[in-house]
Amino acid sequence: MRDVTSVLTVYYDGQFWVGVYERTVAGLYEVCKITFGPQPSDAEIYEFLLGNYNRLRFGKAVEADGPGFVEHGNPKRAQREAKRATEGGGVGTKAQQVLRTQYEQGKEERRTLTREERGDAARRKFELHQLKRAKKHKGH
Numbered sequence: 050m051r052d053v054t055s056v057l058t059v060y061y062d063g064q065f066w067v068g069v070y071e072r073t074v075a076g077l078y079e080v081c082k083i084t085f086g087p088q089p090s091d092a093e094i095y096e097f098l099l100g101n102y103n104r105l106r107f108g109k110a111v112e113a114d115g116p117g118f119v120e121h122g123n124p125k126r127a128q129r130e131a132k133r134a135t136e137g138g139g140v141g142t143k144a145q146q147v148l149r150t151q152y153e154q155g156k157e158e159r160r161t162l163t164r165e166e167r168g169d170a171a172r173r174k175f176e177l178h179q180l181k182r183a184k185k186h187k188g189h
Contacts, residue, residue: 108151
């Protein structure tokens with residue numbers, strides 16, 4: 050049987066009311082951010098979830114539990130890695146960290162897509178230029 054856990058946290062971020070919907074399915078943790086706008090009532094939130102649950106876009110699933118304990122033979126190395134883990138984690142809950150990674154992945158995807166579109170436009174422009182040159186030299 051699958052373990053399913055879900056939590057919806059609604060907070061005011063200074064401009065909009067935002068919901069962070071977290072769910073854990075079979076040991077995989079997924080997060081979705083929902084922007085409500087004006088302050089929603091409990092009934093409006095419930096109605097929104099019933100009507101739009103299938104349209105929620107969850108990011109890539111990560112392991113629900115953090116990485117396990119790794120035993121090192123060298124205590125100084127273990128100390129350095131523990132220090133890196135606490136410094137690099139950043140501030141925030143696990144949901145905020147997962148949302149941040151989703152944002153970064155989306156940003157990278159947009160960059161690659163834009164780069165490809167720019168390359169396609171340059172190729173089309175070059176081909177058009179070649180066609181014009183060939184037409185000009187046909188002697189008509």
